[in-house]
Amino acid sequence: MDDKRIIHLSVNGESRHCAVAPRQHLVDFLREDLGLTGSHLGCEHGVCGACTVRLDGQVVRGCLVLAVQADGRAVETVEGLTESGTVRDLQDAFVARNALQCGYCTSGMLMAAAELLDTQPNASREQVRAWISGNYCRCTGYQAIVDAICDVQASRRAAGVSA
Amino acid sequence: MNAPEKHPPELRPITDDPRYIGAAVSRPGARRLVEGRGTYVDDIKLPRMAHVVYWRSPVAHCRIVAIQRDYARLMPGVLGIFNGADVATICKPWVATLGHLAGMKSAPQYPLAMERACWQGEPVVAVVAETRAQAEDALQYLQVEWEALPATTEMETALAAATPVIHPELGDNLCFTRSLDTGGVDAAFAAADVVAEATFHFGRHTGVTLEPRCQIADWNPGEQRLTVYHSQQAPHMMQDLYARQFGLAESAVRVICKDVGGSFGIKVHAYPDDFATVAVSMLLKRPVKFVADRLESFTSDIHAREHRIHGRIAASRAGDILAFEIDDLTGIGPYSMFPRTSAIEGNQVVNLTGGPYRHQQYRAHLKVVFLNKPPTCQYRGVGHPIACAVTEGLVDLAAAKLGMDALAFRQRNVIPDDAYPTAGASGIKLEVLSHEECLRRMEALIDYPALLAEQAALRDKGVYRGIGFAALIELTNPGAAFYGVGGARIAAQDGATIRLEPTGAITVLCSVGEQGQGAEGIFAQIAADAVGVAMDRVRVVTGDTDVTPYGGGTWASRGAGIGGEAVLQAGLALQANILKVAAVILNREAGELAVRRDEIIEQATGAALLPLAELGRVAYFRPDTLPPGVTPELMVTRHYAQRDYPFIFTNGVQASYVEVDIETGFVKLLKHWAVEDCGRVINPMLVDEQMRGAIVQGIGGALFEECLYDASGQLLNGSMADYLVPMSGEMPDIVVAHVQTPTASSRLGAKGAGEAGTAGAPAAVMNAINNALQPFNTAVFSQPFTPEKILRALGKVV
Numbered sequence: 030m031d032d033k034r035i036i037h038l039s040v041n042g043e044s045r046h047c048a049v050a051p052r053q054h055l056v057d058f059l060r061e062d063l064g065l066t067g068s069h070l071g072c073e074h075g076v077c078g079a080c081t082v083r084l085d086g087q088v089v090r091g092c093l094v095l096a097v098q099a100d101g102r103a104v105e106t107v108e109g110l111t112e113s114g115t116v117r118d119l120q121d122a123f124v125a126r127n128a129l130q131c132g133y134c135t136s137g138m139l140m141a142a143a144e145l146l147d148t149q150p151n152a153s154r155e156q157v158r159a160w161i162s163g164n165y166c167r168c169t170g171y172q173a174i175v176d177a178i179c180d181v182q183a184s185r186r187a188a189g190v191s192a
Numbered sequence: 193m194n195a196p197e198k199h200p201p202e203l204r205p206i207t208d209d210p211r212y213i214g215a216a217v218s219r220p221g222a223r224r225l226v227e228g229r230g231t232y233v234d235d236i237k238l239p240r241m242a243h244v245v246y247w248r249s250p251v252a253h254c255r256i257v258a259i260q261r262d263y264a265r266l267m268p269g270v271l272g273i274f275n276g277a278d279v280a281t282i283c284k285p286w287v288a289t290l291g292h293l294a295g296m297k298s299a300p301q302y303p304l305a306m307e308r309a310c311w312q313g314e315p316v317v318a319v320v321a322e323t324r325a326q327a328e329d330a331l332q333y334l335q336v337e338w339e340a341l342p343a344t345t346e347m348e349t350a351l352a353a354a355t356p357v358i359h360p361e362l363g364d365n366l367c368f369t370r371s372l373d374t375g376g377v378d379a380a381f382a383a384a385d386v387v388a389e390a391t392f393h394f395g396r397h398t399g400v401t402l403e404p405r406c407q408i409a410d411w412n413p414g415e416q417r418l419t420v421y422h423s424q425q426a427p428h429m430m431q432d433l434y435a436r437q438f439g440l441a442e443s444a445v446r447v448i449c450k451d452v453g454g455s456f457g458i459k460v461h462a463y464p465d466d467f468a469t470v471a472v473s474m475l476l477k478r479p480v481k482f483v484a485d486r487l488e489s490f491t492s493d494i495h496a497r498e499h500r501i502h503g504r505i506a507a508s509r510a511g512d513i514l515a516f517e518i519d520d521l522t523g524i525g526p527y528s529m530f531p532r533t534s535a536i537e538g539n540q541v542v543n544l545t546g547g548p549y550r551h552q553q554y555r556a557h558l559k560v561v562f563l564n565k566p567p568t569c570q571y572r573g574v575g576h577p578i579a580c581a582v583t584e585g586l587v588d589l590a591a592a593k594l595g596m597d598a599l600a601f602r603q604r605n606v607i608p609d610d611a612y613p614t615a616g617a618s619g620i621k622l623e624v625l626s627h628e629e630c631l632r633r634m635e636a637l638i639d640y641p642a643l644l645a646e647q648a649a650l651r652d653k654g655v656y657r658g659i660g661f662a663a664l665i666e667l668t669n670p671g672a673a674f675y676g677v678g679g680a681r682i683a684a685q686d687g688a689t690i691r692l693e694p695t696g697a698i699t700v701l702c703s704v705g706e707q708g709q710g711a712e713g714i715f716a717q718i719a720a721d722a723v724g725v726a727m728d729r730v731r732v733v734t735g736d737t738d739v740t741p742y743g744g745g746t747w748a749s750r751g752a753g754i755g756g757e758a759v760l761q762a763g764l765a766l767q768a769n770i771l772k773v774a775a776v777i778l779n780r781e782a783g784e785l786a787v788r789r790d791e792i793i794e795q796a797t798g799a800a801l802l803p804l805a806e807l808g809r810v811a812y813f814r815p816d817t818l819p820p821g822v823t824p825e826l827m828v829t830r831h832y833a834q835r836d837y838p839f840i841f842t843n844g845v846q847a848s849y850v851e852v853d854i855e856t857g858f859v860k861l862l863k864h865w866a867v868e869d870c871g872r873v874i875n876p877m878l879v880d881e882q883m884r885g886a887i888v889q890g891i892g893g894a895l896f897e898e899c900l901y902d903a904s905g906q907l908l909n910g911s912m913a914d915y916l917v918p919m920s921g922e923m924p925d926i927v928v929a930h931v932q933t934p935t936a937s938s939r940l941g942a943k944g945a946g947e948a949g950t951a952g953a954p955a956a957v958m959n960a961i962n963n964a965l966q967p968f969n970t971a972v973f974s975q976p977f978t979p980e981k982i983l984r985a986l987g988k989v990v
Contacts, residue, residue, distance in 0.1 A: 050325075066235035067228020069453070071402045072486045076912035079402055107228035120226040124218050127881050130708030132225030133232065133402045133453030162921035165912070167402050167454045168708050170888035171920035173881055 036100040040065070041109025049096040056080040056091025058099075059106060067107040067136045071165065078164030081137035082106050088140050107136035116143050118184060122177035130168030138164050142178045146185065154179060203872055203932055206760070206939055209788050212717035212727050216877035219713035220732070221706065230451040233406040233423050238479040241408065242271050243324040244472055245331050246465055246482075247317040248491065249309030252343035252564035252905025253358070253526075256307060259317055260335035267333055269326030272476055274318040276304035279471040283437050286462075288528040290678030293535050296368040298528035299359035303467035308341065310358060310526035311566050312905055313491025315465045318472050320480060343564040343905040347498065347523030350561035358526045358562050367528055368535040368560040372542055374617055380515035380553040384506035388589035392582050393974035395898030396498035396523070399571050400917055403453020404484040405493060407466060409473035419446045420470065423453065425460040425707060426745035431737045432681045433462050433531065434470060449735035452707040456572040456889065458493050459707075460747045462530045465492065490910040495899055496537060496571035498523045499578050503545075505586035506553075511596050513605045515553035516546040516617070518582060522560050525567030531680045534568050535560050540575025540667070543618050545583050547665040548627050548843065550607045554617035564905045570747070576666060576951030577890055584662040584955035585973060588962065598959070599640060602663050602845075603631050616665075623836070625843040626933045627663060630867045633929055634661070634845045637865055643849065651967060657851045657862070658966070660959030664952040666842045668870075668944030669753035669935070673838035685833035686750075687741025688758040690719055690766045692826040694812045696790055696804030697729040698766070703743025704755030705734040709946060710878040711751045715759045717874060718940070722763025723770070724787030725804065741829055749944030752874055753840065754832055757938040761830035773811055773824045774802055836937040844868035844948050846887070848956035849924075852964040854986055857979030859895060859961055861924040866952070869931040871943030879945045880928040886949025887926055892918045894954035895976050 033048035040063060049058055054073075059065040059082065071077035073092045080091035083105035110116045116139055122128070129135040138161065145152055145160045152160065157178050158171070166174065207213065224230060261273040285300040305316045317334060321327035342356040349355050350365045357365055381387055408421040418440060424430055427447040435442045452459065465482060473480040484492065499522045506514040520541050524534035542556040591601035606627035607614060613623050638659075647657045672684040689701040700719045706712045712732040720727040734740060741758075744750065767787050774792040775782040778801055786795045792802040810817060811824035818824070834840060845867050851860040866883050873879050896916035900908040909915045934941025954975060961982070962971040970985040983989045 052325075060235075065228075066232075067230075069232070069403065070234070071404075072912040074486065074911060074913065077402060111227040120223075123226045124222045127219065127222065127710070127877050129222060129225055130710070130881065130885060131401075131403065131452060131454045132222075132230050132708060133451075135225055136228045139226065158920045158923070162919040165402060165917060165919065167400060167456070167889070167917070168885045169881060170884035170886075170918075170926060171923050172884050172925055175920065 034097055036097055038099045038101065039103040041105055041112065051095065051097050053096045054092050055082065055094040055096050055099055058096035059091065065106050065108050069133050069136065071133070078137040078141065079134050081140040081164065083140060088144050107139060110139065110143065119143060119146065119181050122180045126173045126177040126180065128169060128173040128177040134164060134166045138166065138174060145178065146181060150182060150185065203934060207721040208786060209724055210721055213721050213874055216875060217717060217727065219710050220716055221712050232403055232451045232453050233408060233421050234483050236408060236421055238408060238410060241479040241481055242320050242322060242476060243327050244318050244320045244469055244480050244482050245327040246315040247319065247331060247334055247336055248488065249305065249312055249314045249316055251340055252312050252345060253341040254309050254338040255341055256305060256309060256316060257337040257339055263333040263335065264319060264330040267326065267330035269322035270319065270330045271322065272320045272472065273334065274472055274475065276302050276306040276316065278475070279303045279468055280306065282474055283467050283471050286437065286530050288530040288533050290533050290675065290680060292678040293368055293533065293539065296533065296535050297362050298367060299362060301464065301527040301530065303464045303471060311564050312907060313488065313566055315468055318468050320472050320476060345563055345565060345901060345903060345905040347500065347521055347561050347563060350523065350563060358564060365562045366559065367524060367562055370539060370542055370558045372554065372556045372618060374552065374554050377515050377517055377553045377555040381504065381506045384514050385509035386507045386590055386593045387504060388586060388593055389502065389504040390585055390589060390973050392501045392503060392585060394497045394499040394578055395976050396495050397893050397897040397899055398490065398493050398495045399456045399458035401454035401456060401458050404486065404489045405459060405463065406483040407469055408479055408481045409470040410479035411474040411477060413477045417444050418470065419448065421448050421450065423459055424449050425455045425705065425747055426682065427705065427735055427737050428703065428742055429682050429745065430462065437467055438470065447737045449705050455707040457570045457574065457747065461494055461532060461569050463492065486912060487910045490899065490915060491566060491907055494529055494569040494571065495566045496568050497578060497893065498568065499541065501578070501582050503582045503586050505590045507590045507594060511594055511601060511604050513549050513551045513590065515551055516586065517555045518545050520556065520558045523563040523565065524560055526562055526564055527567055529567040529569035531682065532570055532675065536570060537568065537575045541579045543620055544576060544579035544665065546618065547579065547583065547616050547620065548607065548663040549605045551617055565901060572886065572889055573947045573950035576664065576947060577893060577954045580662055580664045580951050581955040581958055584959055588959050598661055599631065599635060602661060603628065606631065606663060621837050622841050623935055623937065624933050625665065625841060626869045626931045627843055629931050630843060630845045630869060631663070633867045633931060634847055634865060637867065637927060637929055638847050655851065656854055656964045656967065657849065658960040658962065658964030660848045660956045660963055661845060662952040662955035662959065663845045664843065664948060666749065666948040666951050667839045668749040668842055669834045669840035670748050670750065671834050671838055674748065683742060683744040685831050686743030686755045686758050687829060687831040688755070688762040689741055689827060689829040690723065690762045692766060692770060692804065692808055694808040696725065696808050697731065698723055698725055700730060700732045700759060701740045702732065702734050702755050702759055703740045703745065704751045705746055707746060709751065709882060710875065711746065711755060713878060714752055714756060714874045718756055718759045719763045722760050723767050725790050729790065741831065749946040752942040753938065753944045754834060756874065756942050757832040757940045758830055760940050761832060762828050765830055766826065766828040769825045769828060770807065774807055776818055776822050777807065777810055778802060832938065834937050840935050840937060840943050842870050842943040842948055844952060846952035846956040848960040850957065850960040850964060852961055852982060857982035859977065861891065861922065864924050864926045866926065866949060867929045867931060868945065868948055869933050870945035870948070871932060871934045872941035873930050873932055874942055876930065879930065882945045883928045883949040884926045886947060887953040888918050888923055890950040890953025891923070891957055893975060894957040898976050
């Protein structure tokens with residue numbers, strides 16, 4: 030059951046050739062084989078969202094995708110987004126609003142929030158709440174997360190107008 | 193018109209140059225976490241680290257007939273398979289009772305079940321392999337022969353003669369019982385103009401920390417030393433327990449808690465698999481990692497809050513509460529949980545019911561019974577959400593019978609702000625609270641008349657909204673009264689060490705750790721102000737028994753009040769020592785000098801005389817330039833225990849505004865407000881976020897969360913898809929306001945803020961739902977308030 034397959038993929042912009050067991054989940058591959066421990070495991074059945082990563086630009090549950098399914102594709106994790114600086118404003122807003130406590134849900138939350146900001150820049154507060162309803166946070170009660178996302182919406186809109 | 197909002201007077205500063213205490217500054221640790229650079233236990237890999245998984249009882253009660261390990265042992269990567277007897281050769285069993293809970297009993301418990309397993313999820317066999325996947329593969333080939341035994345799963349019949357006794361040597365299924373009677377209760381009820389009563393049910397639920405329980409045990413036979421990386425709230429408690437259960441010296445055990453992915457009380461207990469994982473590390477002489485999966489979390493994390501309470505309230509026509517009476521039955525697990533016990537929650541309900549009010553008559557009966565369900569123990573709020581819901585539910589019933597407004601009835605009956613110090617009817621000592629002020633603030637905050645008008649107008653249109661209030665007290669900053677006096681070796685004091693670094697930065701080592709609540713952040717704020725440095729010059733280290741002073745850790749909302757006071761005292765003492773050295777270097781009197789913003793200054797003029805970095809350079813690298821006999825002591829330790837009262841109490845009031853869809857039974861949370869008094873607020877943003885997070889956890893218990901069991905003791909909803917938790921879409925915005933009444937038991941004056949939100953939210957939501965249901969002359973008292981229960985109350989389903 031552990032006969033490995035070779036996969037070729039891009040992880041945070043870096044080309045990787047790796048041997049993985051066909052049954053290995055993407056998030057386990059990222060965490061255990063590549064040491065990218067910023068993505069977390071909360072439920073391992075696709076409910077909590079702590080393992081959310083980007084696959085070819087779209088967010089997926091890292092516990093519901095197999096590593097072999099990422100063959101030939103591009104994966105981005107919180108480490109990659111941090112390095113590229115593309116969500117720096119969102120990370121700043123999370124810190125400023127204290128939109129995290131234990132931090133375990135945070136990388137998944139950032140992934141979900143970043144996709145919302147990209148795809149629905151004018152989402153209402155209710156739409157923000159609905160969008161992140163796929164990500165479980167036990168600590169914050171969500172309000173600070175919603176506030177942080179709305180702050181970034183506003184600042185990106187302002188920057189867009191002035192640009 | 194509303195009364196204008198009255199703001200609390202400015203609190204007197206407690207340091208010479210207050211910059212950070214009281215300010216909404218960001219936590220220094222947050223940046224690391226938003227960049228995915230945290231270190232949770234499962235992120236750690238040690239050389240030769242193995243992985244353990246557990247075979248857990250599939251039923252609520254069974255006899256272990258035989259364990260056939262041969263096939264599993266042949267699976268790839270398997271390093272060892274251990275049963276209860278194997279582990280018991282090196283780890284002693286425990287009995288979780290407390291001496292001050294008179295008559296309490298429990299049975300000896302082992303890390304892995306011996307002859308019998310007593311709940312579905314109890315660990316029985318440890319399977320260890322090179323990888324987690326290999327261990328799980330091998331688990332499929334482990335053959336455990338078991339024989340089902342009758343299970344005791346209903347608390348209402350647990351003490352009946354026909355019900356099987358879980359531990360025959362105990363005689364019955366009663367763990368603990370307590371009665372409290374002030375006297376005069378029957379007379380008060382007889383004299384009352386109004387008596388109201390109800391039966392309240394509370395669903396058994398659990399903490400659902402997003403990071404499951406996890407640890408790495410690393411026994412080093414060369415050193416004869418055990419290191420445990422643990423997602424835990426009380427590292428010194430675990431150090432002591434590992435040492436005692438395994439017969440090791442304290443100094444041979446090191447517990448390290450790095451980032452903890454949520455705890456809420458779930459991670460302050462000593463679980464059987466904690467000891468089993470240590471045991472297999474010792475038996476295999478290599479590090480072993482255990483990480484619970486989500487099903488294991490639901491069946492082996494502590495549960496809490498399964499109570500049935502009959503409650504009565506007596507009041508006079510004039511609107512005075514005369515008496516409360518409760519009868520509380522609570523079902524725990526087959527063993528009392530180690531080491532804090534499963535009796536504290538019920539004991540708290542007895543102590544706290546009626547807490548905000550000035551009645552004198554009170555009677556309570558408590559029975560704590562064993563069940564073949566997962567052990568229960570302290571989860572955020574510990575008894576408070578139950579006591580508050582019973583109290584506030586009864587208060588609303590009495591107010592309605594009297595035809596009085598719910599808020600006005602509370603304002604009339606709370607203990608007045610000028611009555612302190614005093615004692616509650618249950619005997620709890622109350623130092624200083626602010627119920628009246630909090631109720632005044634709340635009335636203004638919610639614009640009560642406007643809300644009532646909106647409610648009335650919408651009712652005419654068939655839209656049913658309700659406003660619910662909950663006044664509450666929250667126990668914080670315990671002295672030794674909680675555990676120490678009962679014989680549990682859980683520190684009631686905490687300590688802080690602060691060191692001036694040669695560059696003038698400071699390092700704080702504190703025995704209270706961080707689980708996301710912001711403890712390290714407020715310690716940095718306090719230390720910066722106390723020493724006189726910028727906050728970015730402060731580094732805080734917690735969570736390592738080899739490094740920090742000895743202390744209790746994080747529980748009972750004590751981190752800020754007790755750990756914070758230790759940091760304050762250490763900081764002030766270090767500042768005094770810095771000034772002594774400065775006086776020598778500058779040839780001045782220490783009393784003429786002060787530390788301000790990283791410099792020694794002349795007090796009279798404010799003139800900068802010496803940067804701390806220069807003082808550090810001289811003290812550490814050029815002591816030869818100091819006079820003979822002068823030894824700079826630039827590392828200081830101080831400890832603090834709260835000894836003035838058994839507990840410090842905080843208070844507050846919450847309000848909930850909901851809309852009930854009478855066709856579907858769904859409850860929409862429109863808004864929630866909290867006015868809280870946690871004493872001195874060290875960081876208003878962090879207190880607000882503690883309140884909001886705790887309120888949402890309380891709402892979870894009120895509306896969604898319940899571990900559902902069938903009659904045989906099988907868990908029916910052991911996944912996150914089936915066990916519902918609050919998600920952002922259903923949650924309201926929460927407005928938080930502060931009243932500050934510091935405790936005089938410490939210089940800092942902080943009382944604690946971690947649990948009050950959870951304490952009050954269920955009661956506020958319940959009262960709001962029942963307020964919405966008032967036109968239908970019905971009410972609900974059984975949490976969680978599911979649509980089905982609401983439709984039953986409305987007579988729409990049977």
